[in-house]
Amino acid sequence: MEPVKLESLLRQLREVVGERYAFADPYEVRLYQYDASPETALPDIVVIPGTAEEVARVVKLCADAGIPITARSAASSLAGGTVPVERGVVITFARMDQILEIDSDNLRAxxxxxxxxxxxxxxxxxxxxxxxxxxxxxGACTIGGNVGTNAGGPHTLLYGVTVNHVTGLEVALPSGELVQVGGKKAAEATGYDLAGLLVGSEGTMGIVTRIWVKIQPLPPTQKTLMAVYPDVETASNAVSAIVRTGILPAAIEMMDKLSIQAIEAASHAGYPLDAGAVLLLEVDGIPELAEELGQRMAKVCRENGATEVRVARNEAERQALWKGRKGAFSAMGRLSSDFYVMDGVVPRTKLPDTLARIDAISARTGYRICNVFHAGDGNLHPLVLFDAFKPGQYEAVLRIGDEILKLCADAGGSVTGEHGIGLEKRENIRYVFSDDDLEVMDRIRRVFDPHRLMNPGKVFPSDGLAPSAHETLPGYPRRQAAAIGAGDDLWV
Ligand SMILES: Cc1cc2nc3c(=O)[nH]c(=O)nc-3n(C[C@H](O)[C@H](O)[C@H](O)COP(=O)(O)OP(=O)(O)OC[C@H]3O[C@@H](n4cnc5c(N)ncnc54)[C@H](O)[C@@H]3O)c2cc1C
Incomplete structure (x- = not known):
């Protein structure tokens, strides 16, 4: 951005949010250049609004000046969703962290x-x-960010992802309007589901300033089981066998041998170190039902190759099992200084074959790949271990990631299950959508954001990035935007 334009915009933004909450100091804005992906890019200005009205005024000022706007919540995006690759203004929500209403009678917040x-x-x-x-x-990510990515989690198998739990949104548009779509509506609302359209739009249509969500009574009982398997193939087949019986657990998570070693070293969850794979399974409901389903599930697990099935006897044991799974990504630090997380989806029945192919990629390339994932949904998270300071390794893991995503798409799945497309997978999106599909999506996006100022450089494939704005963390070579294209030559 030209310095004069930048100064003038900063002055106007400060008039809206106050001197303290809009800044462009090069040192201060450095904190906002990254998220949980390896990509980085410096913003020109960071703004921390305190109200929805302030957000709307900030968005309008930027849009009128033709300046890119990137929403950033907790910045736990693994897809580079918050990295401001076209610079401009980053809006962050640290001051908008209030639960405004809990309406338990209507099961809404x-x-x-x-x-x-x-x-x-x-x-x-x-x-x-x-x-x-x-x-x-x-423990870190926000509901705003979850809306941005349409986040999932272990319990989405039975209960669905974020879009299934959001009934309304208030959104600031580039026009400066603050609009409400949906609200505390009943499930069967009439008209287009605009809130559904905006959930998962990764900040490319508008900035979400208020969210109406469903809440649910705590389940009376949760029965959590750990089933131990000699290998991932047997465990994967057991997942399909469980679902075939008609039992739909609230969660089925899988961890392979390498993941188990990392998790045990970090959190001592009680997973057996000699296992080839473990499944973490959970059913919930009234005590009698949860008990019966738990027993039936344990039987199916044993009949399908489990060498051991342990049932958490109390809440402390249940929490320990979940602590291991939920801390799995961070536990990878025990195995490697760096790892690259993928997020592909395959039909559940394709799990054994896909995992075998990932194993073959690991054997061929020599990079260790851990698998810890939402097995019930077929949502894979292969983690490729590497050392970013060793020349060539980062480029190699990007190629591996690309190969894995192609594998998922070819298996009838998709290139993201929950982390979003962001910056990371904007070229891979071509594996699942044609140019015509993307054109239609872009037209819809431009109804909200005619000049593509909202989170530019994300979700849609592009011919290149402004090189001056786009860097990677120290030790990571820059992703070569000019070389990006369809097919196998995505990364150099
Ligand atoms: C250790 C670890 C484990 C993870 N596990 C999971 C998991 O199990 N399931 C899962 O789905 N994800 C997971 N993630 C990824 C990440 O936490 C999710 O994508 C989460 O939804 C991001 O929330 P956030 O608040 O950090 O949003 P951010 O990272 O700040 O933003 C995410 C996206 O939403 C947009 N956005 C943010 N706020 C707004 C807003 N107010 N209006 C419009 N757009 C907005 C951003 O521009 C960006 O595109 C994990 C990440 C880590 C680091």
Whole structure:
């Protein structure tokens, strides 16, 4: 941005949010250049609004000046969703973190975008309720960010992802309007589901300033089982066998041998170190039902190759099992200084074949790949271990990631299950959508954002990025935008 334009915009933004909450100091804005992906890019200005009206005025000022706007909540995006690749203004929601209403009679809550996912369930717990979507990052990520990515989590198998739990949104548009779509509506609302359209739009249509969500009574009982298998293939086949019986557990998670070693070293969850794979399974409901389903599930697990099935005997044991799974990504630090997380989906029945192919990629390339994932949904998270400071390794893992995503798409799946497309997978999106599909999506996006100023450089494939704005973390070579194209030559 030209310095004069930047200064003038900063002055106007400060008139809206106050001197303290809009800044362009090169040192201060460095904190906002990254998220949980390896990509980085510096914003020109960071703004921290305190109200929805302030957000709307900020968005209009930027749009009128033709400046890109990137929404950033807790920045736990693994897809580079918040990295401002075209610079401009980053809007962050640290001051908009209030639960505005809990309406337990209507099973609804209203929150600001900066409310941390887990904080909502913690606030609801004394009242006997909870908010269902539970990404493994739930202690850090926000409901606003979850809306941005349409986040999932272990319990989405039975209960669905974020879009199934959001009934309304208030959104600031580039026109400066603050519009409400949906609200505390009943399930069978009439008209287009615009809230459904905006959930998962990764900040490319508007900025979410208020969210109406469903809440749910806490399940009377949760029965959690750990089933131990000699290998991932047997465990994967057991997943399909369980679903075939007609039991739909609330969660079925899988961890392979390498993941188990990392998790045990970090959190001592009680997973057996000699296992080839473990499944973590959960059913919930009234005690009699949960007990019966738990027993039936344990039987199916044994009949399908489990060498051991352990049932958590109390809440402490249940929490220990979940602590291991939810801390799995961070536990990878025990195995490697760096790892690259993929997020592909395959039909459940394709799990054994896909995992075998991933194993073959690992053997061929020499990079260790851990698998810890939402097995019930077929939502894979292969983690490729590497050392970013060794020349060539980052480029190699990007190629591996690309190969894995192609594998998922070819198996009838998709290139993201929950992390979003963001910056990371904007070229891979071509594996599942044609140019015509993308054109239609872009037209819909431009109804909201005619000049493509909202989170530019994300979701849609592009011919290139402005090289001056796009860097990677120290040790990571820059992703070569000019080389991006369809097919196998995505990354150089
Ligand atoms: C250890 C770890 C485990 C994870 N586990 C899971 C998991 O189990 N399931 C899962 O789905 N994800 C998981 N993630 C990824 C991440 O936590 C989710 O994508 C989450 O939804 C991001 O929330 P956030 O608040 O950090 O949003 P951010 O990262 O800040 O933003 C995410 C996207 O939403 C947009 N956005 C943010 N706020 C707004 C807003 N107010 N209006 C419009 N757009 C907005 C951003 O522009 C960006 O595109 C994990 C990440 C980590 C690091």
């Amino acid at each position: 209203v929150v600001q975008p900066g409310v941390v996912n887990l904080a909502l369930s913690q606030a609801l717990k004394p009242l006997g309720y909870y908010y269902v979507p539970d990404p493994s990052s739930q």
